[in-house]
Amino acid sequence: MSFGRFVLRRSLQGIGVVWGVVTVVFALRFVTPGSPINAVAPLDASQETRQAIAAELGLDQPLYIQYGRYVFELLQGDMGRSYIRGQEVTTLVFERLPATIELAVAASIVAIVLAIPLGVISATRRNEPVDYGATLLSLGGISTPNFWLGIMLILIFAVEFNVFNTSGRGADVGDVALSAITAEPFVGTLLTWLAYITLPAIALGTYFMALITRLTRSGMLDELSKGYVQAARAKGLPRTLIRYKHALRNTLIPVITVLGLQLGTLIGGAVITEAVFSWPGLGTLVIESINQRDWPALQGSLIVIGTSFVLVNILVDVVYAYLDPEVVTD
Known part of the structure; x- marks a missing residue:
């Protein structure tokens, strides 16, 4: 094929x-x-x-x-009209969609930045305290409900230490980008954006981070035991080069697949996190529509979430087939 x-x-x-x-x-x-x-x-x-x-x-x-x-x-692009708000559902949903995508991408970034280094360190220092710590952290991340984690983050970092904001969306990525090319204070806008998005991104991305950590660790352990790694070591190549250029590169193929699939999951799974942090995205709209029995708005939100998940899955399959032509078989 x-x-x-x-x-x-x-x-x-x-x-x-x-x-x-x-x-x-x-x-x-x-x-x-x-x-x-x-x-x-x-x-x-x-x-x-x-x-x-x-x-x-x-x-x-x-x-x-x-x-x-x-x-x-x-x-024809018509999702009906909201019973409660009186707005076109198409307009209402696509006004909220950017906030949900922004939160999902931010959560993915938090997860990737933490998970891949942890997975590599855990694999290269197997059965050492660092490995046990990374394993314990990943197990905790998988086991912890994101709504409980969100509430704890609010109590500690927003209420107790007053470092981050508890709810809402003070600025978005567009505001940060615009401030970078205009006379507006870039640092102030960036800090405002970080103050609002950091806690929900951590709460939403923790499970994702734990999953990628375990996947990276198992993939690295498998790659480090293969013959080409032993041959590279016999040639005297630096350990860092072997780990990150060869072993990690081969490990990232299944990781990329999970990244794409989980991005779709994050878009659909942000409902509870958005409700906890009053984040003005599709998740909040879904909760509000359920409480108000606003069926057109609820239907439009669920269809967009489902379509987003399908599109992400298709994109991941296409990228995977491009990276690994063996996937495309007769």
Whole structure:
């Protein structure tokens, strides 16, 4: 199979998965107790008023008609209108999406910066105190719920020491980049951004960091035992060169795959972290929409999250196939 056919096949599979996400998300409205009309109609609304609201929202139509109309409008980029906010869901969702992506990328950076060096050190100093410490840290990271960790970080670093902010988003990456090319104070904007994003990025990226640490360690141990490493040592090459140019390079192929997959997971899994830190992203919108029974906003958010996960998976598969042509087989 050629590389182009592989990309086409994965893209068609991704389209099928997205269609499945749309179908499941649409069906959730009808299997969940209660009616969306309750979120719109006054508490003392008469039956006639409720019927008029249902007709206006199209909820009096048969299920297959509602589904067909929803898919048709979705293909045109129309996710409907929020019951509570009165805004177009497409606008509402894509206003929140950059904050979620920014948090997911920041969490990934925190995880990568800590995990890969820890994994390498743990593998090269096996059964030493550093190895035990890295293993203990990774086990703690995998076992710790991110919402509990977020609350502890707030209590310690925001409430007790008043180093970071507890909630919100004071600045974004765009503000930092803009301040770097304008007369605005760059350092002040950067510090403001770090004050708001550091704690949620750590809380969201801790599990990711622990996973990458263990994966890097096991991969390095496997590579360091192979013959080419022994041959490089016999030739007298420096240990640092062997570890980082040869062994680590080969270890990074599965790590890259997990990085991409986990980035999609972070986008979808940021819901609880965003709620803890009141981060104005898709996760917060999902929680608010559930509490308010705002189905159009909830459906739009879940579809975008699911589509983002699928796109990241496709991108990872394409990059992996490019790096390792053996993946593309007949």
